[in-house]
Amino acid sequence: MTVLTLALSKGRILEESLPMLAKVGLDPAGDIDRLLRVPSRTPGVSLLIIRPADVPTYVAYGAADLGIVGKDVLMENGSADLYEPLDLDIAKCRLSVAAKKDAPARDPRRRLRVATKYPEIARRHFAAKGEQVEIIKLYGSMELAPLVGLSDVIVDLVATGGTLRANGLIETEIICQVSSRIVVNKAAMKTKHAAIQGLLDKLARSGGKRKAA
């Protein structure tokens, strides 16, 4: 019988979280190739392997009790429906503004064009500076946009800076630091408190940083 369901962000976060999950017996019990729901090595805890952007939705609706997801996704989609008790300190990067290294000066009467997968974060960032911008929503390869004149700047994740450098872009502003977080369904935190707390304690002991309440 499933006692707890944990939603994992497939891709980079899954790869980076597996060593920590293995330490506490929460890694998949078998091969996860193509499987979307798998038992973990802890009886009663099952795992969902889903796209990062879907994790907050599964947890908010209670289809999963907990999830692992990047702070970038939480900031973009809003996380008011979720508790965020632990910072796992993995998949670390930052959200930044970047532009072409040799970009010519822009006509100040024209609004800055910003290409990004994070329209809400970008809008909030520029609004806080009193700047009205035109946001162009993209789904990947943001670095291409300034190179082909689609946008003046991008808002994207930067880790080593290698992708920016390879494409002749420079980081002009850091918006915030990003790492992966544990999120918890608010109702489950009450109804399954002991099981969830036990799991959070284990993850905290294996490297997760507790967030102030």
Ligand SMILES: Nc1ncnc2c1ncn2[C@@H]1O[C@H](COP(=O)(O)OP(=O)(O)OP(=O)(O)O)[C@@H](O)[C@H]1O
């Ligand atoms: N270069 C990076 N270094 C460290 N962490 C990163 C890096 N890029 C992304 N991340 C983190 O990993 C998360 C997932 O990134 P990943 O590239 O695996 O998926 P995605 O391409 O955003 O998702 P999807 O498959 O749904 O398009 C991001 O939300 C972010 O928190």
Ligand SMILES: O=P(O)(O)OC[C@H]1O[C@H](OP(=O)(O)OP(=O)(O)O)[C@H](O)[C@@H]1O
């Ligand atoms: O500063 P760096 O170390 O180069 O990392 C930054 C890159 O990493 C992410 O892309 P990812 O490699 O996940 O590819 P994707 O966006 O196509 O999934 C991000 O979107 C950047 O393109």
